Amino acid sequence: MTVDAQTFRAVLGQWPTGVAVVTTTSATGWHGMTAGSFGSVSLDPPLVMVCLARHIYTHELVERSGVFAVSVLGKDQAAIGHRFAGREEGDRFSRGSWSAAPTGAPVLGEAVAWLDCRVVHAYPGGDHTIFVGEVLTARTPRRTAPLLFHSRAWGQLADPLPDQVTIADTGLAAALHRRLTASGTAPARVTRAGVARLLESVRAAGVRVRTPFPPAGMPDGAPQGAPRETPVKAPHEAWSMLVEDAARLVEVPRESGITVEIADGPGAVRLIEAARARGLTVIGRVSDVFAPARQQDVLAAVDRMVAAGCAEIALDEGPEAASPLLVRNLLQEAVARARPVPLRVRLREAYGLGLANALTAMKSGVRDFDVTLGGIDGGLCAEDVLFLAARLDVATPIDRAALVAAAADLEAVWGSALPGRTYRAAS
Known part of the structure; x- marks a missing residue:
């Protein structure tokens, strides 16, 4: 017997993650979505992974193009995250300064960090595909606290006290x-x-x-x-x-x-x-x-x-x-x-x-x-x-x-x- 979906979501919601925008390119232009399932895989070679639901359009485009970029959002960029999550209407790339990375995938100029990747592996993962990308280019354009996702809400860094003052x-x-x-x-x-x-x-x-x-x-x-x-x-x-x-x-x-x-x-x-x-x-x-x-x-x-x-x-x-x-x-x-x-x-x-x-x-x-x-x-x-x-x-x-x-x-x-x-x- 497996855990039910509601309980599974509630439990995973207690694991705080960063908020990133995964983007790619196609013959019809740029496309992207907000994603929390992103992480590092390897240092040598430099590999990262993103998990994309198989039914979404971005999944289809990454599969076709073989490239994707990840832009990590800062604490003041929740509006960009909301738009790429489909919570706001309008052109998703109208907020922020976007430009094409070497693969052609767009990256956010004011992101906390971004990575430009070429897909080297794609593994089935239930109703998702795990895309592993080799990092070709990476930058940290801005130093600020990251945007976090926790318990179905977006916020800023937690407030731990220092161990010493x-x-x-x-x-x-x-x-x-x-x-x-x-x-x-x-x-x-x-x-x-x-x-x-x-x-x-x-x-x-x-x-x-x-x-x-x-x-x-x-x-x-x-x-x-x-x-x-x-x-x-x-x-x-x-x-x-x-x-x-x-x-x-x-x-x-x-x-x-x-x-x-x-x-x-x-x-x-x-x-x-x-x-x-x-x-x-x-x-x-x-x-x-x-x-x-x-x-x-x-x-x-x-x-x-x-x-x-x-x-x-x-x-x-x-x-x-x-x-x-x-x-x-x-x-x-x-x-x-x-x-x-x-x-x-x-x-x-x-x-x-x-x-x-x-x-x-x-x-x-x-x-x-x-x-x-x-x-x-x-x-x-x-x-x-x-x-x-x-x-x-x-x-x-x-x-x-x-x-x-x-x-x-x-x-x-x-x-x-x-x-x-x-x-x-x-x-």
């Missing part, structure tokens, strides 16, 4: 320095020694810290008279500096191991190349990334920084609070384009959206966050992000207990309660 503090040193140097406003308890002790405590918890100045005690190489306001004794790899021009770059000694951060803009690529030539690790930064009108500019900046050789790419939220929807839309695209270069995000705490956006970022493929101890500069609070990760059972290499203790020390130095929400409960 980590943080870097990009705001504490600058906020303390501003407080320290503000004429007549700094509490007496805000001292250079206290600032240095706090920064060292954060670093000792396993957090990379951005400092406004080259750390003291680094090898010679900075210009004479360069500031040394932050007396740091830690390994240089634990520190980063924001570098805005070539003059600032030469303050960082060659082969020092300190990480430099370079913002996108005119001359950024040349500055990145100069930093890498000095043996420095580079983080490329892009600002105001969640502004709706900025998405294409942000993605173009990500592409430039990947090409320039940045070890990480950091995306900073702008002055307007982003919604989780905006965060998801941008990050899913940016993570796919940056891969394998890791993407990190600096979020703001505004209207209670900070942690919601952090969760959205995690579920969009982000593992690294730029934060500030106590959230004293309006950025997302370091200990709050770690609290969220702990509640989600997401591991972190950061010593959260040490960071909470540092936040308690910061409150004493700062002279008032911190914006962070969890450090008191955890102290």
Whole structure:
């Protein structure tokens, strides 16, 4: 006794697949259909297979022509998939930019990937035929998340949480320095020694810290008279500096191991190349990334920084609070384009959206966050992000207990309660 068709469909519907358009050519023009039964067969020679129902017209045409192409759809191309599935009326090739591959079969120019194939085997498979094609040409025109089919519905990638998250503090040193140097406003308890002790405590918890100045005690190489306001004794790899021009770059000694951060803009690529030539690790930064009108500019900046050789790419939220929807839309695209270069995000705490956006970022493929101890500069609070990760059972290499203790020390130095929400409960 075999399983009934309804149960069989329901069970197979729980297996998520990509969505592709299988196309071919004939004397009457191009033809195609949406297909989910597509997969790889062999690397050497390169073979793929598609399964086509024997009663459909595309099956007849592939059998006659001996060629087919497969265009893999991205998450934003469901409308193309619907049209080739026959759910919409009209010319199936009117959506998107289609062109003939070498076999003559059409491929989608904006596809996530496409393959052009010559049929080398055709096997009976019940009411389908299994066509095995030798891949003659293949391209990946666009990097984005794929369109998925699951349980008779089309959607985007599932939202698994990362196995680990980590943080870097990009705001504490600058906020303390501003407080320290503000004429007549700094509490007496805000001292250079206290600032240095706090920064060292954060670093000792396993957090990379951005400092406004080259750390003291680094090898010679900075210009004479360069500031040394932050007396740091830690390994240089634990520190980063924001570098805005070539003059600032030469303050960082060659082969020092300190990480430099370079913002996108005119001359950024040349500055990145100069930093890498000095043996420095580079983080490329892009600002105001969640502004709706900025998405294409942000993605173009990500592409430039990947090409320039940045070890990480950091995306900073702008002055307007982003919604989780905006965060998801941008990050899913940016993570796919940056891969394998890791993407990190600096979020703001505004209207209670900070942690919601952090969760959205995690579920969009982000593992690294730029934060500030106590959230004293309006950025997302370091200990709050770690609290969220702990509640989600997401591991972190950061010593959260040490960071909470540092936040308690910061409150004493700062002279008032911190914006962070969890450090008191955890102290």
